Amino acid sequence: MRKAFVAVLLFSSFAFAQKDFPGAVILTGTVEQFNAACKADLDNARTEITRLKAMKAPRNTMQTLQAFDNANLDISFAADRASLAQEVEPDESMRNASEKCGQDASALSTEISLDRGVYDAIVALDISRSDEATKYLVKQTLSDFRRSGVDRDEPTRARITALNDELTKIGQEFNKNIAKGVRTASFTPAELDGLPDDYIKSHPAKDGKIVLNTSYPDYIPFMKYAKNSAARERFYRVYNQRAYPENMDVLKRMMAKRYELATLLGYKNWADYATENKMIGNAKNAGDFIEKITAAADSRMKVDYAELLEVAKQDNPAATAVNPWDSSFYSERLRATKYNFDSQVVRPYLEYNHVKDGLFGIVSKMYGVEFRKAKDAKVWHSSVEAYDIYDGKKNLGRIYLDMFPRENKYSHAANFFLTPGRAGTYLPEAVLVCNFPDPSKGPALMEHSDVTTFFHEFGHTVHLIFSGQPKWSGYSFQWDFIEAPSQMFEEWTITPSTLQLFAKHYQTGEPIPTEMVKRLRRAQEAGKGLGVRRQMSLAALSLGLYNRDPKDIDTDQMTQMVTEKYTPFKYVSDTHFQTAFGHLEGYSAFYYTYMWSLVIARDILTEFQKDGFMNPAVAMRYRKEVLEPGASKPAAELITKFLGRPYNFEAYKRWLDQTE
Numbered sequence: 001m002r003k004a005f006v007a008v009l010l011f012s013s014f015a016f017a018q019k020d021f022p023g024a025v026i027l028t029g030t031v032e033q034f035n036a037a038c039k040a041d042l043d044n045a046r047t048e049i050t051r052l053k054a055m056k057a058p059r060n061t062m063q064t065l066q067a068f069d070n071a072n073l074d075i076s077f078a079a080d081r082a083s084l085a086q087e088v089e090p091d092e093s094m095r096n097a098s099e100k101c102g103q104d105a106s107a108l109s110t111e112i113s114l115d116r117g118v119y120d121a122i123v124a125l126d127i128s129r130s131d132e133a134t135k136y137l138v139k140q141t142l143s144d145f146r147r148s149g150v151d152r153d154e155p156t157r158a159r160i161t162a163l164n165d166e167l168t169k170i171g172q173e174f175n176k177n178i179a180k181g182v183r184t185a186s187f188t189p190a191e192l193d194g195l196p197d198d199y200i201k202s203h204p205a206k207d208g209k210i211v212l213n214t215s216y217p218d219y220i221p222f223m224k225y226a227k228n229s230a231a232r233e234r235f236y237r238v239y240n241q242r243a244y245p246e247n248m249d250v251l252k253r254m255m256a257k258r259y260e261l262a263t264l265l266g267y268k269n270w271a272d273y274a275t276e277n278k279m280i281g282n283a284k285n286a287g288d289f290i291e292k293i294t295a296a297a298d299s300r301m302k303v304d305y306a307e308l309l310e311v312a313k314q315d316n317p318a319a320t321a322v323n324p325w326d327s328s329f330y331s332e333r334l335r336a337t338k339y340n341f342d343s344q345v346v347r348p349y350l351e352y353n354h355v356k357d358g359l360f361g362i363v364s365k366m367y368g369v370e371f372r373k374a375k376d377a378k379v380w381h382s383s384v385e386a387y388d389i390y391d392g393k394k395n396l397g398r399i400y401l402d403m404f405p406r407e408n409k410y411s412h413a414a415n416f417f418l419t420p421g422r423a424g425t426y427l428p429e430a431v432l433v434c435n436f437p438d439p440s441k442g443p444a445l446m447e448h449s450d451v452t453t454f455f456h457e458f459g460h461t462v463h464l465i466f467s468g469q470p471k472w473s474g475y476s477f478q479w480d481f482i483e484a485p486s487q488m489f490e491e492w493t494i495t496p497s498t499l500q501l502f503a504k505h506y507q508t509g510e511p512i513p514t515e516m517v518k519r520l521r522r523a524q525e526a527g528k529g530l531g532v533r534r535q536m537s538l539a540a541l542s543l544g545l546y547n548r549d550p551k552d553i554d555t556d557q558m559t560q561m562v563t564e565k566y567t568p569f570k571y572v573s574d575t576h577f578q579t580a581f582g583h584l585e586g587y588s589a590f591y592y593t594y595m596w597s598l599v600i601a602r603d604i605l606t607e608f609q610k611d612g613f614m615n616p617a618v619a620m621r622y623r624k625e626v627l628e629p630g631a632s633k634p635a636a637e638l639i640t641k642f643l644g645r646p647y648n649f650e651a652y653k654r655w656l657d658q659t660e
């Protein structure tokens, strides 16, 4: 999710009614229409700011804030639409137009954030008799202003503006290189030995060669199942080179400019700046948190690794280490032998359409909502589906599912706002972008990990929709909380009673046997320590690239250092994973937030564990007390209300130690 200089379309020149969902209409029009919509939104924002500044002091609090919020929302319309378009538009000229629109929206956002006239108007407002939601908005807004550098002298503000504009472009370049960085590797039919039949069938050989690409549906099964270690090594190396060498230099520039900006604003480094408005508060706390988790997972990681090495020794008795490209493969074998679990046997129960319908059913029952297919919705690609979410007669918003890989599309899984909402004025439009097996190409049997990703992302989708009509659009989410609702929802994919609601054999319709789910759980637990430490290596990389002066940082060395300090695996020279690690742009220094959110998620789950995962009473309370308030209150306050106490580390520690 993006940060807010976010922002109402009341004053937009696009006179759509709520039900029209203008975002996708604009996205599916011509480049000229897209550009005109972008310009109209940004012009509207400027008009609002001009109107605000022209109001005579003492200004009316509500009118001033409304003008400011309208401006923010107008900018968000343009910016959110542009950042989605950049990742999903099939048409290159639209992607280019969206890149330009994103830059213009960012530039205007920076301009307003450094506008002393706007700041002075808001500082002078009397909010002593305003409601809590408005007081919180003003507090957040003034803090954002100060963090932007509005109170600096003119030359400093000019430099801040230049740096922000440069950073927008650098960020776009970094992401574009990753999106474009799909690489291919060719294999002989024999090298596909071990892969499932449907995988082999959907990848036929041409002239004796099978060309695979680095998208998830090609890469991940290969690393798990292909028996040939040399072939896995070849694919691993190609995969970890996706945005190399292009992003080596882009990353260095991004780190340097961020450091310059942070120090200009009076912070020691970018990490201190980026963590200041999070739950964690500063970079030192982030580092301490990483070390706390690292220590808590240490014994578990060692056990996991020893088990994996034991399995690797079956093929090579002299082995003293597990190669990184062998880790998925031996994890699979470990699951098959020690835990009597073969992840391929689960796949027939996880056909994409069953999973999707099942997920909708679960969300409907828990939260008392209904998904209605929006048949006439405009979509940017024929495979994209749109649904409206209804609570009784009330439409809460629209979601789009863009679920299958295609050229030039975002290669991971994420949620985007297409259009943010605001109470009484606009309904939210959220977009789920994933890369799952495509049912138009035969039975789309998902890996269980795909299903986990689907539920994770849908946890975000539900959060976006339920919180999608705030009183003010200008609230910003605390990023170290936003992964809690998504990670919590993953538990529904590993609990027999909820998994069985939708995991039915695609040929026989039999639900997945309870005993198989239990084995799946045990098998998943097997690699938990390694998984947590892998996450800590990524968190340490994200923090380490930003918590010091970057001029002497060699990003390869840093990647090697964190790999070898936090995981038992050797760094493979010439792989340059960091160049394709998209979070280094979007999350910058705060990748730790996933684990921080997981600590919170595990504690929130205790309420569902007490009262039942499908219990509408607890789910509804969660919807009302945590999801709907969204960013309108500090996250810790919402969690404390839901739990009846502040959250703590205990549930996470129990999760870390559990073995089934």
Ligand SMILES: [Zn+2]
Residues within 6 Å of the ligand: 456, 457, 460, 483, 486
């Ligand atoms: Zn997430």
